[in-house]
Amino acid sequence: MSDNKLTQIIDVLSQSMPPVMRWAGAIARTLRRFDITLEGKSSGSANTDALTLADLTVQELLVGALRDADPVLRTCRVEGEEETGDLGAFVTEGPYVIALDPIDGTKQFRDRTGDGYAVMLHLRSRDTVHYSLVYLPEAGPQGTWVEINGDVVKCGPDEPRTPATDVLAAMTPTNESRDRDAKGIYLIGFQQWDGERADAVTDVGLQGVAPDDMPGSIYPLMATGEFIGSLIHTPNIYDFPVSLHIARAFGGDAVWVANGEPVHFGEMWNDVTADMLRLPGIVACSPDREVLGTLCELAKDWDPERYPSA
Numbered sequence: 001m002s003d004n005k006l007t008q009i010i011d012v013l014s015q016s017m018p019p020v021m022r023w024a025g026a027i028a029r030t031l032r033r034f035d036i037t038l039e040g041k042s043s044g045s046a047n048t049d050a051l052t053l054a055d056l057t058v059q060e061l062l063v064g065a066l067r068d069a070d071p072v073l074r075t076c077r078v079e080g081e082e083e084t085g086d087l088g089a090f091v092t093e094g095p096y097v098i099a100l101d102p103i104d105g106t107k108q109f110r111d112r113t114g115d116g117y118a119v120m121l122h123l124r125s126r127d128t129v130h131y132s133l134v135y136l137p138e139a140g141p142q143g144t145w146v147e148i149n150g151d152v153v154k155c156g157p158d159e160p161r162t163p164a165t166d167v168l169a170a171m172t173p174t175n176e177s178r179d180r181d182a183k184g185i186y187l188i189g190f191q192q193w194d195g196e197r198a199d200a201v202t203d204v205g206l207q208g209v210a211p212d213d214m215p216g217s218i219y220p221l222m223a224t225g226e227f228i229g230s231l232i233h234t235p236n237i238y239d240f241p242v243s244l245h246i247a248r249a250f251g252g253d254a255v256w257v258a259n260g261e262p263v264h265f266g267e268m269w270n271d272v273t274a275d276m277l278r279l280p281g282i283v284a285c286s287p288d289r290e291v292l293g294t295l296c297e298l299a300k301d302w303d304p305e306r307y308p309s310a
Contacts, residue, residue: 016069018164025137058102101238116217129245155223178225183207189233229286250287
């Protein structure tokens with residue numbers, strides 16, 4: 001597929017999906033008022049297993065919007081964290097994937113314990129991520145956007161009475177204004193050892209933060225520089241790639257700690273326990289290459305198996 005085709009896909013996503021994401025966020029915000037918990041996942045991790053009617057409803061909306069927006073989007077594969085929507089409308093093979101996380105942070109969303117949940121999509125190829133869009137319906141007075149288009153990172157408040165595409169177009173990129181002195185590192189995926197691993201990160205001069213202690217979503221925190229990165233065990237391929245995109249847009253990377261090699265999407269595994277696709281091993285992600293080195297040195301000998309007792 002040509003570079004022109006990639007540009008066309010990004011243009012369609014950036015013009016057609018912001019209003020849809022805003023609508024999806026409004027639906028999620030409304031549904032959150034009710035008991036909408038569903039059964040369906042059984043990995044043993046509360047962060048992974050949370051599932052609600054909002055996840056299914058929002059994904060149905062997003063998939064339908066992608067199908068109807070422009071025929072060029074149907075030349076992409078679509079990977080959704082859930083199984084709802086007209087996924088059969090899209091190709092099953094091809095170089096580009098549109099991945100969806102309809103409600104990132106479902107446990108927090110379901111339990112009403114914070115405002116860091118988000119509606120997310122990204123466009124990627126085997127080697128990297130090309131476009132990312134995140135909408136956080138309850139972060140800030142009227143919601144918050146994160147958009148990464150190529151190497152341009154934007155993050156800022158929504159203005160619901162202004163067209164969503166115009167809101168994003170008017171935002172000033174954070175590439176130069178971001179905080180470069182932060183030490184926060186988000187850790188997740190280490191199961192019952194999340195807290196212990198976070199303490200180990202703090203002991204090497206950074207600030208490890210486990211999921212239950214996060215002050216908000218990692219994406220705006222990284223986009224503005226309030227956090228300097230993440231250390232994630234077997235990250236899923238629906239939300240983590242946005243962190244990778246931010247890190248690379250700022251001149252950093254996401255690497256496997258075992259060998260320091262840049263992450264790519266040619267190697268995945270199907271976590272049947274949690275019913276999702278994941279990258280193998282432990283991944284460090286940061287715009288600061290010195291931080292990457294520190295995290296790799298710390299975690300290179302940690303167990304790469306997500307379920308070591310299985």
